[in-house]
Amino acid sequence: xxxxxxxxxxxxxxxxxxxxxxxxxxxxxxxxxxxxxxxxxxxxxxxxxxxxxxxxxxxxxxxxxxxxxxxxxxxxxxxxxxxxxxxxxxxxxxxxxxxxxxxxxxxxxxxxxxxxxxxxxxxxxxxxxxxxxxxxxxxxxxxxxxxxxxxxxxxxxxxxxxxxxxxxxxxxxxxxxxxxxxxxxxxxxxxxxxxxxxxxxxxxxxxxxxxxxxxxxxxxxxxxxxxxxxxxxxxxxxxxxxxxxxxxxxxxxxxxxxxxxxxxxxxxxxxxxxxxxxxxxxxxxxxxxxxxxxxxxxxxxxxxxxxxxxxxxxxxxxxxxxxxxxxxxxxxxxxxxxxxxxxxxxxxxxxxxxxxxxxxxxxxxxxxxxxxxxxxxxxxxxxxxxxxxxxxxxxxxxxxxxxxxxxxxxxxxxxxxxxxxxxxxxxxxxxxxxxxxxxxxxxxxxxxxxxxxxxxxxxxxxxxx
Numbered sequence: 001x002x003x004x005x006x007x008x009x010x011x012x013x014x015x016x017x018x019x020x021x022x023x024x025x026x027x028x029x030x031x032x033x034x035x036x037x038x039x040x041x042x043x044x045x046x047x048x049x050x051x052x053x054x055x056x057x058x059x060x061x062x063x064x065x066x067x068x069x070x071x072x073x074x075x076x077x078x079x080x081x082x083x084x085x086x087x088x089x090x091x092x093x094x095x096x097x098x099x100x101x102x103x104x105x106x107x108x109x110x111x112x113x114x115x116x117x118x119x120x121x122x123x124x125x126x127x128x129x130x131x132x133x134x135x136x137x138x139x140x141x142x143x144x145x146x147x148x149x150x151x152x153x154x155x156x157x158x159x160x161x162x163x164x165x166x167x168x169x170x171x172x173x174x175x176x177x178x179x180x181x182x183x184x185x186x187x188x189x190x191x192x193x194x195x196x197x198x199x200x201x202x203x204x205x206x207x208x209x210x211x212x213x214x215x216x217x218x219x220x221x222x223x224x225x226x227x228x229x230x231x232x233x234x235x236x237x238x239x240x241x242x243x244x245x246x247x248x249x250x251x252x253x254x255x256x257x258x259x260x261x262x263x264x265x266x267x268x269x270x271x272x273x274x275x276x277x278x279x280x281x282x283x284x285x286x287x288x289x290x291x292x293x294x295x296x297x298x299x300x301x302x303x304x305x306x307x308x309x310x311x312x313x314x315x316x317x318x319x320x321x322x323x324x325x326x327x328x329x330x331x332x333x334x335x336x337x338x339x340x341x342x343x344x345x346x347x348x349x350x351x352x353x354x355x356x357x358x359x360x361x362x363x364x365x366x367x368x369x370x371x372x373x374x375x376x377x378x379x380x381x382x383x384x385x386x387x388x389x390x391x392x393x394x395x396x397x398x399x400x401x402x403x404x405x406x407x408x409x410x411x412x413x414x415x416x417x418x419x420x421x422x423x424x425x426x427x428x429x430x431x432x433x434x435x436x437x438x439x440x441x442x443x444x445x446x447x448x449x450x451x452x453x454x455x456x457x458x459x460x461x462x463x464x465x
Contacts, residue, residue, distance in 0.1 A: 008338045009266055009282045011053040015060030016227075018269035018278035021286065021301065022063050024054045030065065030075075035278060035286055038301045044075055044082055052092030052106060058147055062101035066092030072104050072116075087114035087123045093139045093156075098149040103166065105152050107140025113154050115166060124169050128154040128162055132178060142184050146191035153194050155182035161196055163208055175206045183239065186226040195235055197223025203237055205249060216252040218245060220420025225279075227268040236277060238265025241417050242333050244279045246293070256293030259421070261285055262332045262339030262377070283338030285330050300330060300341065320351070320387035324380070332377040333418065335370040336363075340377035343368060347381065350398055351388050359397035361404065369408045373415040374426040382409050382433035390440060396450065403456040410434055410463040435464050 012023040014035070021033045030044040044065075052066020065073040065082070068091045075082035087106050094107035104116045111129035128140050137157035144153050151172070155161040159179035163172040176182075176196060184197040193207045201219035203226075206212075221240035228235055234255075235247045244265055246256040256277075263281030270277060276296065277289045287298040324344040332340040346363030353359035368378035385402050388394065394402065409430030418426060438461065445457045 008336065009263070009280070009284050011050060012266035012280045012282075013053070013055045013063075014227075014267040014269035014278055014280060015056045016058055016269060017060065017272040018276065018288075020056065020060050021267065021280050022054050022056060023266075023280065023284060023301075024050045024065065025284075030054065032063070033301050035288075035301075038286070038299070042078075044073075046073070047084075051109075052095045055095055055097060057097045057101055058099045062097060064095045064097035064101070064104055066095035066106055068092070070108065072106050074101050074104060076101070085116050085123075087116055088112060088125060094141055094143045096143045096145045096152070098145050099147065103145060103149045105143050105145055105166075107143045107154060107156065109139045111138035111140060111156065111158075113140055113143060113152070113164075115152065115169070117166075126154075126164060126169055128156060129158060129160065130171075132158055132160060137181065142182055144185050144187050144194075146187040147189065148191060151187070151191060153185050153187065155185045155196060157181040159198070161185065161194070161206075163194070173208050175208060176204065183222045183224050184226045186228060188228045188232045189230060190232055193232070195226045195228065197226050197237060197239070199223075201239065201241070203235075203247075203252075205235075205252075212250070214250055214252050216247070218247070219243060221417050225265050225268045227270065229270050229274060231274075234270070234274075236268040236270065236279075238268050238279055240264045240337065241421060242281065242339070243421065244268065244277065244287075244289075246277065256289070258287070258289050258293050258295070260287045260289075260295045260298040260331055262330055262334060262341070264337040281339055282336075283330065283341055285339060285341070298331065319391050320347075320384040323384050323387055327380045329377070332380070333375050333421075333423075334367050334377045335373075335375050335415070336367045340368070343377055343381065344384075347384060347388075350401055351392050351394065353398040353401075354395045356397045359395070359401045361401045364405055365401070365408070368405070369412055370415070372408060372412040374409065374412040374430070375415055375418060376423055376426060378405075378409050378412075379426060379429045379433065381405065382430050386434065386437045386440065389444070390437075396453075400450070400453055400456065403453060403460065406434060407456055407460050407463070410460060431464060434460070438464050 032042040049068040051068045054065045063075045070088045073082040090108040090110040096105045113126045114123040116123040140156040142155045152164040161176035181199040192209045196204045199222040203218040205214045219239040223239040225238040244258040261281040263283040267280040288296040330341040334340040414426040
């Protein structure tokens with residue numbers, strides 16, 4: 001498996017009862033899976049780029065997929081192919097579908113929202129940013145339909161959240177004024193309240209009929225997924241901090257916090273009897289917890305990869321591979337949003353590199369760290385890097401990039417997301433892993449390194465004190 005084949009799940013959804021998962025990767029693969037077994041049930045060959053998500057209808061029978069050409073694909077997996085519903089000329093940025101697929105709604109990159117009833121006739125187009133001066137932040141990032149298909153909620157990067165009557169296109173209410181962008185919205189089962197998750201980790205519940213609202217700080221980064229329980233009193237939230245939380249409403253009291261996935265949380269569900277919480281992340285991994293937040297299972301699905309440390313070449317000493325095998329990479333956080341399952345394979349690719357292009361650090365630089373801000377997956381990479389420097393016949397390009405990774409670890413700072421999750425001091429852990437091997441770096445400095453390597457080695461030695 002080439003490094004590029006580790007999927008990044010751009011969009012995913014779980015059926016309301018958690019039985020089924022639909023996931024779309026950035027290479028254009030769309031798959032439907034059984035969550036209990038991980039069995040691949042159906043695949044769809046997509047005609048173009050997906051930009052607006054893939055969501056189940058309330059019964060889990062149909063999937064709506066939002067595309068870059070302004071169309072929505074309505075896919076009943078058992079029927080094989082998908083029906084294209086042309087809604088608008090602008091790329092779809094969010095999508096919703098009613099029970100049975102009779103009603104499709106899509107938010108678009110230009111700030112409009114289109115609604116199609118049935119398969120015939122022109123779509124109704126609404127201006128969700130009417131009366132606003134929003135500049136570049138026009139895209140409608142989240143839409144949802146109530147279970148009866150009577151009302152539509154729209155939200156976007158402008159932060160504005162609006163409620164519409166579907167039959168007439170009438171604006172019923174503006175639930176939230178311009179401000180922090182919105183990452184997810186969801187109606188409660190009664191259709192009388194809307195949950196709003198913003199891009200700073202906040203969640204707001206608005207009862208649009210009664211006028212009440214509740215706000216609470218849920219996550220330390222963007223909220224990407226919301227799901228109400230059948231009783232309307234339980235709310236699941238998940239986001240870019242890779243955490244799933246359960247809340248009791250309307251008090252906003254946190255019940256559980258679950259951290260067994262390493263990728264951004266893309267989809268959430270509660271089992272039909274409410275006994276299990278299910279979540280899918282951006283690496284195609286799936287986790288299941290009981291009501292009190294104890295993990296039942298956490299594993300890659302048939303969509304996502306298992307931890308792979310074989311690499312593209314059988315070369316050199318196995319010592320760093322043994323070190324890599326000590327860690328559950330799928331559960332470690334990474335900047336890329338898919339978890340760190342790809343990291344050992346990408347490191348193997350780097351170790352085997354012989355050219356600058358092959359030693360570009362893909363999957364490592366700007367993944368385990370970004371702009372010198374560190375994520376937890378960089379910590380186990382430090383001893384692996386030392387072992388590779390000590391025991392592997394590295395090429396000059398590979399050795400240089402390995403040194404760059406080590407320098408990032410010992411000179412960086414913990415990313416604010418990791419700090420918010422209680423994982424501060426990652427740079428200290430990296431230094432602690434590297435410091436016992438300081439003699440190795442001094443020896444490499446004396447071995448006539450290239451000017452670039454000498455600079456990297458010198459900075460590493462200085463950071464170690």
